[in-house]
Amino acid sequence: MGILENTFLPFYNSLENNSQYIFQDDNAPVHRARTVKQWKEDNSIIDFPWPAQSPDLNPIEHLWDVLERRVREHKPHPKNIEELMVILEEEWNKIEPEILTNLVESLPRRVQAVLDSHRNPTRY
Structure with a gap:
């Protein structure tokens, strides 16, 4: 969670009107951990639901x-x-x-x- 806390959060907080943005990850198990979900909730990060094994267009x-x-x-x-x-x-x-x-x-x-x-x- 260090990357989220130390890199993502400062960037996210620097965005104007950041509540308009939706965070998306790749649904890897580590991203679904209870601690990560709680961190997102605690930091008011809106999460984009992403189904498992969905095609990656990136x-x-x-x-x-x-x-x-x-x-x-x-x-x-x-x-x-x-x-x-x-x-x-x-x-x-x-x-x-x-x-x-x-x-x-x-x-x-x-x-x-x-x-x-x-x-x-x-x-x-």
């Missing part, structure tokens, strides 16, 4: 997947956090702009697939 999630695959394929494998950080930055910087463009341009297809699925899984 392109960054797919970019994280690209990065993770590249890091896993990297030889030699990192032996500690410092090596991991170096490899992450190295692989991040090698991501081709076309990958970013394709992810953004795929959004209309992703949205349509979700609409067409009638709450069933999609390939995304």
Whole structure:
């Protein structure tokens, strides 16, 4: 909860008319913990209900997947956090702009697939 308390809350409080904003997370179990729910309530954070296993339309999630695959394929494998950080930055910087463009341009297809699925899984 340190990130919520130390990073998110100051940012949220700095927003003009922050009561107009809705907080959304990815419904991971850690985000559903009683302490997190209570923290949001105590801090008047309006939470957007997000069903489990819903399609993620955020392109960054797919970019994280690209990065993770590249890091896993990297030889030699990192032996500690410092090596991991170096490899992450190295692989991040090698991501081709076309990958970013394709992810953004795929959004209309992703949205349509979700609409067409009638709450069933999609390939995304």
